[in-house]
Amino acid sequence: MEWRDEAIVLAVRRLGEGAAVASLLTRTHGRHPGLVRGGQSKAYRGVLLPGNRVDARWRARLADQLGGLRCELVGAHAAAAMDDPGRLAALAAACALCEAALPERQPHEAVFEALLALLDALAAESWPSVYVHWELALLRALGYGLDLSACAATGVPAPPPAAAEGVGRANDELAYVSPRTGRAVSLSAGAPYRDRLLALPRFLVAGGEGDAAEIRAGLALTGHFLDRHVLGPHAIPMPPARSRLVDRFRG
Secondary structure (H helix, E strand, O other): OEEEEEEEEEEEEEEOOOEEEEEEEEOOOEEEEEEEOOOOOHHHOOOOOOOOEEEEEEEOOOOOOOOEEEEEEEEOHHHHHOOOHHHHHHHHHHHHHHHHHOOEOOOOHHHHHHHHHHHHHOOOOOHHHHHHHHHHHHHHHOOOOOEOOEOOOOOOEOOOOOOOOOOOOOOOOEEEEOOOOOEEEEHHHHHHHHHHOEEOOOHHHHOOOOOHHHHHHHHHHHHHHHHHHHHHHHOOOOOHHHHHHHHOOOO
């Protein structure tokens, strides 16, 4: 058995004195592990870093074996984020979530494309908002997408929010999400139950960038559904790297 594929490094652990086991997210073969001989060597030092894009070659006698990997660096995303703790935290969180949430050896090309887009977007100032959208995309790709198109209680589509900063929200603007169904609820319909609903940050509906409080609310929203539908049913804890990213936006 042998294949060659585009891949993003998700995680690496040492094995013995010189080898390493790398977990990759590949375009067509899903999340896939492999043994990298010499993976701890100087030649691989800047290659096997979470977030790096590589050209991967895997070979094994049988399809379900660990197999051997050879990786050549294509994009050094880890090095590009190294000097910025926030960007590095987002990169680490995204890779850790993919490692925890994706079943092994099952194709998830949409997740690969979304992660690749996020890694490219980390160079922009809007990266925190893009990261929250990425977690929404991950939920959607796994079959647990949120419905933010209309109010679950009234069925009324959301109007565009007021453009000016500081302007209060209209009564029919989407402002909450049901923690059970993942459907949006308008400000007026959700007011009596707001203590039991999740906040819906405006930028997730209207676009643009969110401030620190809105990013925090967005991470709380996606984190709830990642835990409820993706991680919790398999008794998988939220990755520490993701928790560290959340801590960066705490007031």
